[in-house]
Amino acid sequence: MSRPSQRQANEKRLVTITRNYTCHAEGSVLIEMGNTKVICTASVEDSVPRFLKGKGQGWITAEYGMLPRSTGSRMDREAARGKQSGRTQEIQRLIGRSLRAAVDLKALGENTITLDCDVIQADGGTRTASITGACIAMVDAIRSLQQRGVISGDPLLNMVAAISVGVYQGMPVLDLDYAEDSTAETDMNVVMDASGGMIEVQGTAEGVTFSRTEMNAMLDLAEKGIAELIEAQQQALNS
C-alpha cells in the first residue's frame, strides 16, 4: 500500500510558517502544511468575558472559519447562512481548549487573546494546522504584552502543537491530506505540548472500528510529528 502523496507512513507534509503575515494583529501567522493554508491572528483586548470579571485571570478563546472557496467545491458562507455549523463550533472549541492548556491564565492578567484561524486553502488537517499556527501567533501576542509592560511574568507554559493521524487502507499514517482523510478508516487528531504531555485525543472510526494496537501505533506517529512541529515553531520564533 502506498499513500496518494507517496509520503512514508511516518512522514508529515512540508511545513512553512510566516510570521507577521498581516500588519494589524498583535500576532499574525500564515501556516502551510502542504496545500493546507491557514491565517492565524492573535488579537489582544484588555478585558475578560463577563464570567471571569474580577477573578484576576485572563482568557484565551478561538474562532475558526473557512473561506467559501478554500475547498474543492464552494461551501456556503456561514455569515450569509446566519449561523456557524456544528463542525465549525466543534473546531473552534477544540482550538481554544488546546491553547488554554499552553498558558497560565493567572499570569496573563485580565486580558483576553482571541485567536482567529481562517482557512484560505484546505487540503485536510485544517484544525490541527490552526492549533499549531495559532500557538505561534499567541506567543507573539504575549511578547507584545510583555514589551508594552502590561504583564510582567511569562504566562506561556509550553508550546502546543497538533497533528492528525489515521488508519489508511489498514496502515497507520501521519498527517493525512484530503485524499487520505476522505477515505481513511480512522481519523485521529492529537494535541500535545513540548514536554510530550497529551492535551487532546479525538479518534473517530469511519466504517471500521479500530483496535488498541492501531491506536498505539497512531499515537506513536503523532508523538513524532508533533515533536517535529514544535521544532518548526521554535525555528519560526527564533527567526
Added chain:
Amino acid sequence: MSRPSQRQANEKRLVTITRNYTCHAEGSVLIEMGNTKVICTASVEDSVPRFLKGKGQGWITAEYGMLPRSTGSRMDREAARGKQSGRTQEIQRLIGRSLRAAVDLKALGENTITLDCDVIQADGGTRTASITGACIAMVDAIRSLQQRGVISGDPLLNMVAAISVGVYQGMPVLDLDYAEDSTAETDMNVVMDASGGMIEVQGTAEGVTFSRTEMNAMLDLAEKGIAELIEAQQQALNS
C-alpha cells in the same frame, strides 16, 4: 484518595434501563446511570435526507437536549435563545456518528431513524448515557421495521455503548459523576462496540496534561465498563 461517591476506581454507577418509556415512539428508553437520567426515543421516517436521495441506503441521526432545570442551576432553554450551543451540537454529532457505526445503512433501506436524547436529570456522563440508551431505542425501532415487513435483513451490526473515564486526583477512574467530572484533570469519553472495537475516543486534559500510561489505564477501565453496559443492554432487550 477516595472518590466522592465512595465507588471503587473501576466501579461504574448503577444502570437502570426502562424500555417503552413513552408510548408514541418506535423505540423509547429511559436510561439512568446513577442520578443521570435521559429519555432516548427512536423515530422512524420512510425517507432519507436530501444528500442521500436515491442512493439506496438509510440514515441514522441524533438530537440532544437538556431540560432547563436538569442541572443544579437553571440553564437557558435553547429553543428560547434561538440556537443550540456548540456543546449541544458537538454531542449530537457524536451520538449520531457512534450509532451509525452500529448499523449497515444499506440494509436499513431508504429509512431514517432519528434518536432524540433528552436529559431530564444531569449528574455527569449525559452524552455517554445517551449513546448507550439510544442504541437500545434504535434496536427497538429496527425490530419494528422488521415486524412491519419494511425491511427484510438485519441492519444491526453490533451493539454500541459508551462510558466516561478520567483522571481524578491522580487516579484513573470509571464513570465520573458531576462531582468528579467538574474537578478531574482529564476527562475521556469512549465509545466501543460489543466486539471490543473502538468507535470514538475523546480525551481532554483540564489543567494538567495526561501521559500515555494514564491513557492506557483509562482505556482499560473503559473496556471493562462498556462490556458491563453491553451486558445490561442485552438484558434489557431480552426482558
Added chain:
Amino acid sequence: MSRPSQRQANEKRLVTITRNYTCHAEGSVLIEMGNTKVICTASVEDSVPRFLKGKGQGWITAEYGMLPRSTGSRMDREAARGKQSGRTQEIQRLIGRSLRAAVDLKALGENTITLDCDVIQADGGTRTASITGACIAMVDAIRSLQQRGVISGDPLLNMVAAISVGVYQGMPVLDLDYAEDSTAETDMNVVMDASGGMIEVQGTAEGVTFSRTEMNAMLDLAEKGIAELIEAQQQALNS
C-alpha cells in the same frame, strides 16, 4: 353519542401527581392526566427582570416545550429550528399569566420563579395539565423560599388549576383527550382558582360556531373539573 374513552361527559381522566420528580429544582412535579405527562419544575432566582428592577416585587414566568417525540409523529425540535412556534409562545404566555394570578408579587420580594413545563408524552390538554402541575411546583418553590428565610409572609393567594372542555359531536364534555380534541367542534381552556374565580377562558370554534347555551354548559363542566383538580393538588401537597 359516546366518548372514544367511554368516559362520562363530566368525567375527567385519572390524575396522578408526583412531587420531587427530579432532584435539582426547588419544585419538581410530574403530572399525568391520563396519557398526557408533563414535567413541571420551578426554579428560583434572587433577582427580577430588568423592567421590574427596584420596584420591590417579584416575578413569575413560564416556558413550555414538547419533546420531539412526545406526539404521534415526530415534531421538529424547536431548539434546532432556531425558534419557538407561535403555539409554544401562546401557551407559555398563558401559563405565566395564570400562575401570576395565584401570587401576591409584592410578598414574593425581588425573586423570580421560572416554571418550565416540558411535555414528555402528549394526549391532549397539555397546556392545562401544565398549569395544574406548575402550580404545585410553584408552591414547593415558595415553601423553600420561606424555609430558607428569604421571604417572611406568604405570597400564595390561592391555588390555580386548569382544564379543557369542549363540544364533541354536539355534546359538551370535560377534559378532552387527543382523539376528541382533534375532531371537536369547540375547544375551550378554562383556568380558575380555588375560590371559583375565573382567570382565563379561551374558547375556539372549529368549523361550527357555539352558542351561549353551550358555553354555559362547558363552563359548568369546567367548574366541576377544576374543583376536583384543586382537591388533587391539595392531596399531593399534604402527602
Added chain:
Amino acid sequence: MSRPSQRQANEKRLVTITRNYTCHAEGSVLIEMGNTKVICTASVEDSVPRFLKGKGQGWITAEYGMLPRSTGSRMDREAARGKQSGRTQEIQRLIGRSLRAAVDLKALGENTITLDCDVIQADGGTRTASITGACIAMVDAIRSLQQRGVISGDPLLNMVAAISVGVYQGMPVLDLDYAEDSTAETDMNVVMDASGGMIEVQGTAEGVTFSRTEMNAMLDLAEKGIAELIEAQQQALNS
C-alpha cells in the same frame, strides 16, 4: 363610575371604514375604531401552503404588525429585532382562525388569501379592529376572484366581526380604549358571526378574578357591539 371617554357602558367608539384604501391589493380597508387605525389588506395567490397541496381547498391566513410609533412610546421594529413577539404571533393566529370561520375553504378552491393587518395608530382594541376590517377586505378579495371567474360559487359563509369587552372599575363595559384597557380588571375579546354564533372568546383576569355573572354581562355587551359592527360592515360593502 364613569368611563374616561365619557361613553356609556354599552357604547362603542365611532367606527369608520374606508374601502380601497391602497391601490394594489385585491382588498384594502382602513378601519378606524375611535383613535385606533388599522390598514387591512387582502392579497390573493393562486396556490396553497404545502400542507394543503392537492386537497382541493383554499386557505386564509393573517399577519399582524404595528408601526413602531403607532403607540405612545416607540416600540422596537420587529423586522429589525429579527423576530415577531409572542403577542404578535398570538394575534395573527387569532385573526387567521377567526376569518377561516367565515369561509367555506372548499368553495375557495386552491387559492390563498393573506390578510395583512398593520396598525398605524393604536388606542386599544387593535386585534378586534383587525378582524372586523380584514373581513371586509377579504370579501372584496373574494368578489374579485368571482369577477375574474377564478371561482364560481360563493365561499363566504357569514360576515365575522370582533370587539373587546371588560370589567372596568367593577363595571362591565364595551369596546375599551387604551385608557381603560391598561387598568381594567378583566379584558375579553369576542369574535362572532352575523348569525350570532360564537367563534372565539378570550377572557383574561388582570389582578382580580371575574365571576360567571360578570362574564355573562360582558358577553351581552359583546353581542350588542358585534351586531352594530356587522351593520357597519354591510353599509361599507354596499356603498
Added chain:
Amino acid sequence: MSRPSQRQANEKRLVTITRNYTCHAEGSVLIEMGNTKVICTASVEDSVPRFLKGKGQGWITAEYGMLPRSTGSRMDREAARGKQSGRTQEIQRLIGRSLRAAVDLKALGENTITLDCDVIQADGGTRTASITGACIAMVDAIRSLQQRGVISGDPLLNMVAAISVGVYQGMPVLDLDYAEDSTAETDMNVVMDASGGMIEVQGTAEGVTFSRTEMNAMLDLAEKGIAELIEAQQQALNS
C-alpha cells in the same frame, strides 16, 4: 419618446405633505409623491446609543419598511422572515446619513431622534420620498424639544430633500415612477440641502452605462426637483 405618465422630462409628480398624520409621535408626516405614500414619524428619546455615551452630542437614525402589500404583488413581511433585506438596510442607512447632514448633533444634546419611514403604497421613489418626508417630521420633533425646553439652540442646519432622476429610453428624466424605474437605463438618487450642497449621489447603470454628459443632465434635473421639494417642505412647515 414620451413618459408613461405623460409628464415632461423635468416635471416631478404632485407632492402632498400632511403633518400630524398620526397622534403619538413628536413628528408625523404622510408624504405622497404621486402614488407613492410613506408615513414618516420622528420619535424622541432622551438618551444616545452606547457608542456616543458621554460625548455631549445627539444622534439621528432611521428605519425603513414596506407594508407587505404596498407593492403590486405581496412581498414577504420582513418581521416574519426574521431579517431585513439588504435593500432595506441600504435604504435606512441612506436615510439616516442624509438627515444627520441636516443637523448639528452637538446642538441636539444627548437626545436621539429615530425616523421611521413606512411605505404604505409604492410607485417608485420610496427612499427619496422617505428622506423628504422624514426631514419635516424631524423638524417637528426638534421644535417639540425646543418648546419643552430640553434644548435651547437650534440644531437644524438646513432642510434636506431627495429625488430620483434617471435615463429613460435615452432621455434624462426627473422623479421616476415604477413604470419608468423598472425599465430605465440609469437610476440615480440625489440628496441635497436647501443651499444646494450635495449630500448623496447614488447612480446605477442598468444594462447600459451612462456618460458624464448624461450624469450632468441628471444632476441638473435633480437640482430643479429638490429646490421644488424644499419649497413644498417650507409651505408644509408654515401651514
Added chain:
Amino acid sequence: MSRPSQRQANEKRLVTITRNYTCHAEGSVLIEMGNTKVICTASVEDSVPRFLKGKGQGWITAEYGMLPRSTGSRMDREAARGKQSGRTQEIQRLIGRSLRAAVDLKALGENTITLDCDVIQADGGTRTASITGACIAMVDAIRSLQQRGVISGDPLLNMVAAISVGVYQGMPVLDLDYAEDSTAETDMNVVMDASGGMIEVQGTAEGVTFSRTEMNAMLDLAEKGIAELIEAQQQALNS
C-alpha cells in the same frame, strides 16, 4: 495641504495582482492596493438561482467579508454574530451589480459565477479593490468555461474596475487610504468600464456638503485612476 501618504492628489497606490492565488477556484486573485489586500475567487456552478430557471441566461453574484482582524481593532466575526451587517450587504450588492455590467448574461448560458471577496488586510478602499480584483477572477472563470467547452461565445463585454475618490482637507484626491478616508469631507466610489462608461457613482458627504465643481474634479480623478487599473488588469491577464 499634503496627503498622509505623501502621494500626489491624482496618484493612486501601488497595485499588485496575483492570479491563481489559491488552487481550487476557477478564478483566484490576490489584489493589493497599497496595504489593502483582498482575496477574490470566482466559483462556477452549472445552474442558476430559482428566479432565473429556464430563462436561458446565467447569473453573476458576489459575497464580501472581512477577516475579523483585517482591521486595526478586531471586529466581531459575522458568522458568529449570526448576521451580515448592513455595510457588508451593501458592498456585496454593489460588487455583484458592477460585475453583471461586464457580462452578457445570455452568452453565459445557465451558469452562475459567484465572486467571493475576502479582505485579509484593510487600509481603505476594500470595496473598490474587490471589484477590480473580482473582475480578473471572473475572466479566468469565464475562460475556464470556454476551455471546457461549456460555452461557445464570449460573455465578457468589457473589463470593469473601481476606485475611490474624495475631498480631503478641501482637495479632491484619488484612492483614499484609511488615514484619509476616516477624516475626508466627501467619499465617492466610482465604477467604470474599459470604454469609459459609468456603471456606479456613490458619493457621500461627511459633515460638509460637496459642490458640482468638486464632483466633477473627483470624477476626473476617478477616470484617470480607473484607466490605470484597467491597464493593470490587462497586464495581469496577459502574463
